[in-house]
Amino acid sequence: MPNWLLPENIADVLPSEARKIEELRRLLLDNFRLYGYELVMPPMLEYLESLLTGAGQDMSLRIFKLVDQLSGRTMGIRADMTTQVARIDAHLLNRTSVTRLCYAGSVLHTRPSGLHATREPLQIGAEIYGHKGLEADAEIQELALASLSLAGMTEVRLDLCHVGVLRAIVENDAKAQKRENELFTLLESKDVPGLRVLTQDFDVSTREALLVLPSLYGDASTIARAREVLPNLPGIANALDELELLSSQAGKASVTIDLADLRGYHYHSGVMFAAYVPGLPNAVARGGRYDHVGEAFGRARPATGFSMDLRELARLLPIAERKRAIRAPWGTEPALRQKIAELRKAGEVVIQALPGHENDQDEFDCDRAVVFENGNWTLTKLG
């Protein structure tokens, strides 16, 4: 095998793509800042226990593991930055007020999350800690949609669901409680025959509610349908109220309610959303409430947030136009160097041609040049 081959679902990012990704990263982080989010940079790897704290069991399967030569302990490479940021909020910042944090960095997945998905997403996201009301969820939803709009996505579908519905159904039935994880898996894949088998000895009302969940899918009117067919439990009513409010605040995005869509990491505790755009089978952004992660770190803090993969998002954007640039000769003469410095200070790309490579500026469109004319270095247009 040639030694320049990369592992499956791992890829280099070449110049034009890298530029799109980087421009998007700056645009989104700058926008997060306008909403008051502070940037944090958690480490690429940590002790495994810490990465697993508060995260669902599926997280362990997603994490690459290695041994720390200094401590002999097992370390993991992060598969998701959200729980790392929750750790920062819980332990390092120790604030009692509302804290808004954002981040951007590579994560690694042992397996790709979709057919053509990369195993090294470039995750960018924002999280709010310290507010348990729906207002924080609404802000996160707005920020996620604003981010997609900034990235040029005009057609967005927002799938909303709520862990509270399943939790309320299951809490009522001791047998169902013991099988909660299996229920999650079957509901995620909408495996109704599997659900029928698993729920055989559950309470009749629990069973009926669980079997109807996969069919509670569709536009916002699904909420009214759910109120009719699901048991009248306070947890369910509350979850449906929350979904109703958020679906009314989705702006131009088209809203779909899917009460069985509990995909993603199993740390979410309330409303969850996934955003889809044409051309991408996997969700382009995911988010939701996860109030118990901070608790697992020893400091209960309500939390909600969203994240997305910049690589996936950038793939959907048109190829960036070649940037205009200025060609300059290579030289050490002070007047030439000063002219070049001035142009760069003014934001121009100036590429000094190395001797013998005068026409090698693939990435750039050199439409001007610095030339020596009448005793001065001046700028001239190239035809």
Ligand SMILES: N[C@@H](Cc1c[nH]c[nH+]1)C(=O)O
């Ligand atoms: N990190 C989660 C989404 C999320 C961010 N904050 C809360 N939820 C994911 O990638 O699925």
